[in-house]
Amino acid sequence: MVRLPLVWAQRTNATALLGYHRLTPSISSAAAAARGPDMDEILRRTVAAVPAYETREKPLSPAVFEAQTREFVCFYRGLAAARRPAFLTRLATEYGADHDRVAELCGRVAEAQSRGLGALLQAEDRLRHSLTPRYKFLIGHISRLEDGVKFIVDLRADVLQCLSSKSADSPEIREMNGILKTLLSNWFSIGFLNLERVTWQSSCELLQKISEYEAVHPVRNWTDIKRRVGPYRRCYVFTHCAMPREPLVVLHVALSDDISNNIQAIVRQGPSPETTEDVNKITAAIFYSISSTQPGLQGVELGNYLIKQVVKELQAEFPHMNQFSSLSPIPGFTKWLVGIISDQIKEGTSKRIFTQTEYKEIQGINEGSVLETLKRLLTTNEWVRSDKFVRVLELPFMRLCAWYLYGEKHRGGALNPVANFHLQNGAVMWRLNWLADTSTRGISSSSGMMVNYRYFLEDTNQNSVQYLRTRHIEASEQILSLVAQFQKISKL
Structure with a gap:
């Protein structure tokens, strides 16, 4: 995380930067835990107070449950992280739908069919209401509070954390996650999002958050931030009216006269x-980093909409711009490759990885077992320090990476999550770049390789629909050639 110097902070608003902290409740966590009600009492006061169907049609003031709702929010924020799974489990289990009531009303719906349409619709309405978990009504009241939507986003992040833990996962928690995801997907639909361009004149608080949230290529210092929002660069964010100070997803763009094949040339050079920008030299936009900032919005479509909106903005600013591409990392490739090598060691063969010539070249550089040596070098990143290894491994690693991106599947789609994201958006798997990211993270995660996913605007909709329906991947000749070579060697 980058902390910017006082001189920079004084440029616009020192208080916004140096006093910056995450939004917290007015009562401290310790004080809330000490003075507030216990878990049973807070649930009884808030969730259990939700009116039944018979009273829900009476006029209810929005202020009726406001005090109890605020108390719930304050109590939950005061809970230690270790206690939250138990609280969420109780909330989901004890204050979900009343299953006995649902069964009873199902019978009444069947009976009402013989009494006319009016009786049937009323019975169905009662059933519909009984199927709604009581905690969902509480969530509705929380959403009306200031910062209530942010609280719900953070609440879902905790629910997702429960799902990742075997001890806290349960059908009720999974149902709660589905309900929260549906609500958030509706609240954060494209019509409610605001596109903002971040510049050096943006607020210090926003620039600070942009630096903290950058997950792909970490920001190093204040000069780095200034460069990323300066000439030949663009930075855009989506915000929401209910969370105006929180960027939801951040997209960094480099402007150039060609499609970049090296990330260091963008972020460090x-x-x-x-x-001063020369507009005539800008014909290409390279999306080199996109980061979601809110874990609670996982699975809510934001990034693809942001790319589409940014393309429209750039086309308006540069009408002659005709090249749009990502320069994307390949997370998980090195781990996958080490797994392949480990399997080959167990099987006592290397036919799926190297040609006979390549195998002999590697053996000539280092005595001993080729596969054992490669496994060690990949684990320690040492191979990249040897010019001989870099030269010999280029083609086999490119073949393997092309197959990893194109051929390895998860539920029919691309195994690699970044590939799956861009392919769903309608991009073409266009170019694999050798040693495009020589940072420690790039070597460890992607063996230094990056890939361009190119957006041919006239084809993106068709490509997207085709990929979503048939899982067919549009790829360039380079990618297809590397895949074919891999299949020939591995005899797949």
Whole structure:
């Protein structure tokens, strides 16, 4: 995380940066836990107070449950992280739908069919209400509070954490997650999102958050931030009216005259912040980083909408721009490759990885078992320090990576999550780039390789529909050639 110097903070608003902290309740966590009600009491006061069907049609003031709702929010924020799974489990289990009532009303719906349409619709309405978990009504009241939507987003992040833990996972928690995801998907639909461009003149608080949230290529210092929002660069965020100070997803774009094949040239060797842009040299937009900032919005479509909106903005600013591409990392490739090598060691063969010539070249560089040596070098990143290894491993690693992106599947789609994201958006798997990211993270995660997913605007909708329906991947000749070579060697 980057902490910017006082001189920079004083440029616009020192208080916003140096006093910056996450939004917290007015009562401290310790004080809330000490003075507030216990778990049983808070649930009884809030969730159990939800009116039954018979009273729900009476006029209810929004202020009726406001005090109890605020108390619930304060109590939950005061809970230690270790206690939250138990609280959420109780909330989901004891204050979900009344299953006995649902069974009873199902019978009444069947009986009402013989009494006319009016009776049937009323019975169905009662059943519909009984199927709604009581905690969902509480969530509705929380959403009306200031910062209530942010609280619900964070609450879902905790629910997702429960699902990742075997001890806290349960059918009730899974149901709660589905309900929260549906609500958030509706609340954060494209019509409610605001597109903002981040510049050096943006608030210090926003720039600070952009630096903290950058998950792909970490921001190093204040000069780095200034470069990423300066000339030949664009940074865009989506915000929501209910969370105006929180960027939801961040997209960094480099402007160039060609599609970049190396990330260091963008994030470390970019133009000086004092450079003047030459519009005539800008014909390509490279999306080199997209980061979701809210774990609670996992699975809610935001990134694809952001890319589409940004393309429209760039086309309006640069009408002659005709190239749109990502420069994407390949997370998980090195781990997958180490797994392949481990399998080959067990089987006592290397035919699925190297040609006979390549095998002999590697053996000539290092005595001993080729596969054992490669496994060790990949685990320690040492191979990249040897010019001989870099030269010999380029083609086999490119073949393997092409297959990993194109051929390895998860539920029919691309195994690699970044590939799956861009392919769903309608991009073409266009170019694999050798040693495009030589940072420690790039070598460890992707063996230094990156890939361009290119957006041909006239084809994106068709490509997207085709991928979602048939899982067919549109790929360039380079990718297909590497895949074919891999299949020939591995005899797949």
